[in-house]
Amino acid sequence: MKMHLIAICVFVLVSGGFFAACSDDSGGTDPDVGTDTGGAQGEDVGTEDSGGEELDAGAGPDVGEEPDVGEEPDVGEEPDAGEESQDPYEGRPVGQCTPQSGCPDGENTYCSPALPGGACVGCGDDGHCPGSTVCNDFGTCAETCSDEEDCAPGLRCLGSGQCAAMPCDGGGCPVPLFGCSESDLCARIECEGEPEICPEDTTCVSGWCVEDRAL
Numbered sequence: 576m577k578m579h580l581i582a583i584c585v586f587v588l589v590s591g592g593f594f595a596a597c598s599d600d601s602g603g604t605d606p607d608v609g610t611d612t613g614g615a616q617g618e619d620v621g622t623e624d625s626g627g628e629e630l631d632a633g634a635g636p637d638v639g640e641e642p643d644v645g646e647e648p649d650v651g652e653e654p655d656a657g658e659e660s661q662d663p664y665e666g667r668p669v670g671q672c673t674p675q676s677g678c679p680d681g682e683n684t685y686c687s688p689a690l691p692g693g694a695c696v697g698c699g700d701d702g703h704c705p706g707s708t709v710c711n712d713f714g715t716c717a718e719t720c721s722d723e724e725d726c727a728p729g730l731r732c733l734g735s736g737q738c739a740a741m742p743c744d745g746g747g748c749p750v751p752l753f754g755c756s757e758s759d760l761c762a763r764i765e766c767e768g769e770p771e772i773c774p775e776d777t778t779c780v781s782g783w784c785v786e787d788r789a790l
Contacts, residue, residue, distance in 0.1 A: 662788050668718060669789040670727040671695050671705055674781035679705055684716065688783045689762045690740060691729025691753050711737060728786070729753045729761040752777055752786050 670692015671677050678684045678695035682703040687696045695716040701709045704716035711717045718738040720726050726738035729750045733739050740760040741749060748754060748761035752774055756762035763783045766772055770779035777784040 664728045664788065667724060668692065668727045669786070671708060671716060671718075673785050673789060674783055677705060678716075679703060687715075688781070688785070689756065691750070691761050691763065692727030692786070692789065693763075709737070751775070752784075754784075 670690075672686035672688070672693035672695055674686055674688040674693075676686075677693060678686050682698070684695040684697045684703050687694045695704055695708070696714060698704050698710035698714055698716050704710050708716040708718050718726055718730070719736055720732035720738050721736065723730075723732050726732055729741055729748060729752065730738040731741045740756075740762065743749075743755040743759045743761060746755060750761060753761045754764040763785065764773065764777075765782055766779035766784050767782035773779050773784035776787050778787055778790060779785075780790070
């Protein structure tokens with residue numbers, strides 16, 4: 576009977592790959608529980624596989640660079656309003672009158688626009704003349720002077736101490752604001768119907784090219 580049990584145990588081991596404890600009915604030693612019935616030496620739980628490496632959370636969400644709003648609008652420079660016209664004769668008198676105004680009212684004087692700066696004519700005494708001008712022997716108001724700077728452009732200072740028209744030189748007035756009269760003296764230019772003929776820095780007013788500095 577004992578041999579029969581041993582044979583059965585051997586058969587089971589060979590055919591099933593299992594190792595079982597066998598004993599006879601006499602009790603023998605305690606059963607050898609051996610190793611796990613899985614054949615390996617204990618269950619290898621290994622490292623808990625939670626799906627590979629830890630999730631790579633990476634850097635925070637890529638929100639990109641701040642929006643490029645571009646440079647501030649180029650408003651450019653402030654508008655160039657242009658420089659104010661410079662008066663090349665600054666500091667000198669502007670003259671007595673224009674065709675429209677300048678001579679004292681009610682004094683029987685009127686503006687003769689041809690003379691550079693204009694001249695009030697028809698005076699009887701100094702009281703009929705504007706500003707610091709005096710009435711000369713010809714009934715014309717004249718600016719008193721000690722040198723040319725005391726006279727309006729286009730006029731010169733005479734030895735008598737009064738301003739008078741400059742003589743033209745080579746058919747032209749030394750002051751480009753004016754033309755020449757038949758007497759070859761500096762005079763305002765007539766521009767009736769032809770305002771475009773007025774020299775630079777003059778404007779056609781009532782048929783005469785009047786210096787802008789006098790307007």
